[in-house]
Amino acid sequence: MSDVDAIVIGAGHNGLTAGTMLARDGQNVLVLEKTNWAGGMAATKELFKGYKHSVGAWAMIVLHQEMIDLLEVEKFGFETIVPETSYCVYGEPEDKCFIAYNDPITMANKLAEDHGPDAMRALFDFFQYMRIFGKVADKERLKAPDAIEKLIAEAEDVETREALQRLCHASAMDIIRDYFPDPDKHRTIQGSLAAMSIDGTHMGPYTPGSATSMAFHYTASDAMNVFKLPVGGIGALSEALVRALEAEGGEVRYKAQVKRLLIEDGKAVGVELRSGEKITAKVVLSSIDANTTFLKLAGEEHLPAPFNEKVKEIDYRNGYIQVHMTLKEEPEFTGHLAFTNEDKLKWLMAYIPSADHVSKCWNEYKNGQIPEDPLAYCYFPSMIDPTVAPAGYHTATLFSHYFPYDTPKDRLREDAAIMADRAIEQIARYAPNFRDSIVDKLVLTHNYFEKTFGITGGDFCHGLIEPGQMFASRPVPGHADYRTPIDNLYMCGAACHPGPGVTCVPGYNSARAVIADLAGKEGELVAAQ
Numbered sequence: 001m002s003d004v005d006a007i008v009i010g011a012g013h014n015g016l017t018a019g020t021m022l023a024r025d026g027q028n029v030l031v032l033e034k035t036n037w038a039g040g041m042a043a044t045k046e047l048f049k050g051y052k053h054s055v056g057a058w059a060m061i062v063l064h065q066e067m068i069d070l071l072e073v074e075k076f077g078f079e080t081i082v083p084e085t086s087y088c089v090y091g092e093p094e095d096k097c098f099i100a101y102n103d104p105i106t107m108a109n110k111l112a113e114d115h116g117p118d119a120m121r122a123l124f125d126f127f128q129y130m131r132i133f134g135k136v137a138d139k140e141r142l143k144a145p146d147a148i149e150k151l152i153a154e155a156e157d158v159e160t161r162e163a164l165q166r167l168c169h170a171s172a173m174d175i176i177r178d179y180f181p182d183p184d185k186h187r188t189i190q191g192s193l194a195a196m197s198i199d200g201t202h203m204g205p206y207t208p209g210s211a212t213s214m215a216f217h218y219t220a221s222d223a224m225n226v227f228k229l230p231v232g233g234i235g236a237l238s239e240a241l242v243r244a245l246e247a248e249g250g251e252v253r254y255k256a257q258v259k260r261l262l263i264e265d266g267k268a269v270g271v272e273l274r275s276g277e278k279i280t281a282k283v284v285l286s287s288i289d290a291n292t293t294f295l296k297l298a299g300e301e302h303l304p305a306p307f308n309e310k311v312k313e314i315d316y317r318n319g320y321i322q323v324h325m326t327l328k329e330e331p332e333f334t335g336h337l338a339f340t341n342e343d344k345l346k347w348l349m350a351y352i353p354s355a356d357h358v359s360k361c362w363n364e365y366k367n368g369q370i371p372e373d374p375l376a377y378c379y380f381p382s383m384i385d386p387t388v389a390p391a392g393y394h395t396a397t398l399f400s401h402y403f404p405y406d407t408p409k410d411r412l413r414e415d416a417a418i419m420a421d422r423a424i425e426q427i428a429r430y431a432p433n434f435r436d437s438i439v440d441k442l443v444l445t446h447n448y449f450e451k452t453f454g455i456t457g458g459d460f461c462h463g464l465i466e467p468g469q470m471f472a473s474r475p476v477p478g479h480a481d482y483r484t485p486i487d488n489l490y491m492c493g494a495a496c497h498p499g500p501g502v503t504c505v506p507g508y509n510s511a512r513a514v515i516a517d518l519a520g521k522e523g524e525l526v527a528a529q
Helices: 013-024 065-071 104-115 117-140 148-153 158-169 172-179 187-196 210-219 236-247 290-298 305-312 335-341 355-366 409-428 446-453 505-518
Strands: 004-009 029-032 042-045 053-056 085-090 098-101 251-253 258-264 267-273 278-286 320-327 348-351 376-379 394-401 438-445 489-491
Touching: 004 013, 004 267, 013 029, 013 065, 013 236, 013 278, 013 505, 029 278, 042 236, 053 320, 053 394, 065 505, 085 187, 085 335, 098 104, 098 187, 104 117, 117 158, 117 172, 117 187, 117 210, 148 158, 158 172, 158 210, 172 187, 172 210, 172 355, 187 210, 187 355, 236 251, 258 278, 258 290, 278 505, 290 305, 290 489, 320 409, 348 409, 376 409, 394 409, 409 438, 438 446, 489 505
Parallel strands: 004 029, 004 278, 029 251, 085 348, 278 489
Antiparallel strands: 042 053, 085 098, 258 267, 267 278, 320 394, 320 438, 348 376, 376 394
8 A cells, every 4th residue: 555645746836736636636645845945946035034035936927817716825825916017128228118017008008108109019919929829829728738730730720820830930030020120129129029039948039949938928828928926925826835735635745855766567656765765656746857857766777768868858958047135225226217216117127128139148158158248137026025025125136048058067156156247237337326235145047956956957947948849749749748658657847738937737737637547537637627
């Protein structure tokens, strides 16, 4: 007899979602977490006494209200804040800022006012084009997905088919230029669109295939381009899920690192912890990436050679830095950004001066160089959510793409500090008090996330957002239904369809596959409930 019905490896939001759904189905669930906190790469941590920082993911950009309702996390203390704006993208003084207002009417009026009616129409036409991808992706969201080429071939009409073909294989700039043909006009708008194409990729905006990431980012949510902040930081979702799991009789065990999977006669029967303890289960679900799950925890000897080769081909090259800071005062912007000091417009400032600037940073990165003039997203969550900092003080987190992925370990700290300083300067040159306001600072790279969570390459996507790694090819072709070549072993994290972001969908879908199999409905996902 097994010790438990189900073991879930990893207490991130997907692992906890899977565990909660299984516990609701009456299964005895044990979630094993390597660290001593919940949330994985979307956790709230007290990096500095009295302050809460969102480590890893930081905003609810792609979480559907449907999932919030299905998981009932609001009953367990989860709540979000929707600010007036999602971000303010800025560049040089001669360029108007691009501000993403969350109310569509306000957005349209401000776009027309700041950038002209032509820019307003172009951007809204662009978003309509993105929705072609979104409509198809949404149909695939709560099921084992079809292959991209099948989705294209079965499109409802020629126009949709041609659009999907481009959105899945063209470069982001191929699409952007359809709506913004002049690279010297509306540069901050173009920069913002281009930046969406590089998040979670090893690409630049002119790289074929980069349109996929752009379309994914703009359409994965049920409210396009709207950022929501969880009260108390990003980890509030996982903390609510822990309470939901425990209310159903499930358990989370912390500081319980899995050393290997226990496999007998081609079936997963449990795990062995680093401590040497063995725990048996009817099923095992892994919310960590495919490389770690199959090649390290399971072992190649338990898997077909062709499958192992597919796993080895997954691209995890995702270089970035995240800088967490405490501040003794708010930044005061000057010059062409002085207006952002009003109405909390400055809560998220993004230095993305143009699409070509994004491309310049990509070219430096792919040549192993730290970008000379890096992109920078800096947000100040305490301006929106006062629970994350002591009264009169503030938190700030800066994110920058394109920290050289292959930086030697003996140079990581030095090079990360160089890039962090360059990124901080993008804020400080327009907010003269910013540097002096910094009290504490911690610079994290992808290497930190790899070491802390055992995630290959520290890739927060668990496999990049590229055409060959999405839909039926996620995590590898032939295994997009959350099942694996090892019986009773399932995948339930961002490595699975629909991919990265705080969505809870991979965990939800995986639990449905397990429930179907336990009920004798192998090969199906049970109906959403």
